[in-house]
Amino acid sequence: MSVVLHHLEYSRSTRVIWLLEEMGTPYEMVRHQRDPQTFRAPPELAQVHPLSKAPTVIIDGHVMVESGAIIEYLIERFGSETLAPANAKDRPAYLEWLHFAEGTMSGPIIFTALGPRFGGLGPMLGGFLGAEVTKLLDHADKAVTDHEFLVGDRLSGADINMAYLLEVADASKLLGERPALRAYLQRLRERPAYQKSIEIGGPMIFAAMGG
Structure with missing residues (x-):
């Protein structure tokens, strides 16, 4: 191998x-x-x-x-x-979250983060993407409210795929007042393998x- x-x-x-x-x-x-x-x-x-x-x-x-x-x-x-999930019932949620980061969340987060470097997004595109970013981050925040990880009770590939987008959102001041999501990101940052x-x-x- x-x-x-x-x-x-x-x-x-x-x-x-x-x-x-x-x-x-x-x-x-x-x-x-x-x-x-x-x-x-x-x-x-x-x-x-x-x-x-x-x-x-x-x-x-x-x-x-x-x-x-x-x-x-x-x-x-x-x-x-x-x-990966320890039981079969968590596998659908695991696969959904694993691919959510790049399949759904990445575009709005990355474009919004990069917008200021290219002169802004303009009112129409900026408004549309802003609403998407709010919806996506609220969705992730809800998933980790009262939960340590996205799926089940332990780290999975879904968390590893998600972290990059949350780092982009944090660096771009998009996380806002989402204490559960901020605490979740901090837990990921504290893992020895992350460091x-x-x-x-x-x-x-x-x-x-x-x-």
Whole structure:
């Protein structure tokens, strides 16, 4: 078994470092830096996968992108006893939350966070996305109110996939008055494997995100 993670600074690939550290799975990491002018990935990453995206992982010779798919597959291979639901009744909610982060939540959060760096979103788009962000964060806040994690009583791949979007929201001052969601994010930050991922991969979020 061999796992090679192509990690790009300030990117979603930090969540895969975190996952691998949580599972104690051996891996090799190849680190890439963004272009200082365009902030885009370097040409070397496109040589690994044509989309030049991070995370990109190579598992036993197979190249994968897409965070949700990578997390789901790695857990199936190496961490199903600890990072997937302990019982079958939680699996539908687990899969829904696992893919919610990138499937539904990512677009409104990322566009809203980046808006100030591109001159703003304008009243129509800004209003639409603002309402979406409120709805999405309220939904996540409700899920962790009186619950330590998104699904069941322990950390799962869904929490690992969600953390990046919450870090973006926090850095962009979007979390607002949501004490349950803030406490949940702090619990994730306090995990040793989360802290190790930052130590190894650098900050998850670009400091200037949100303006």
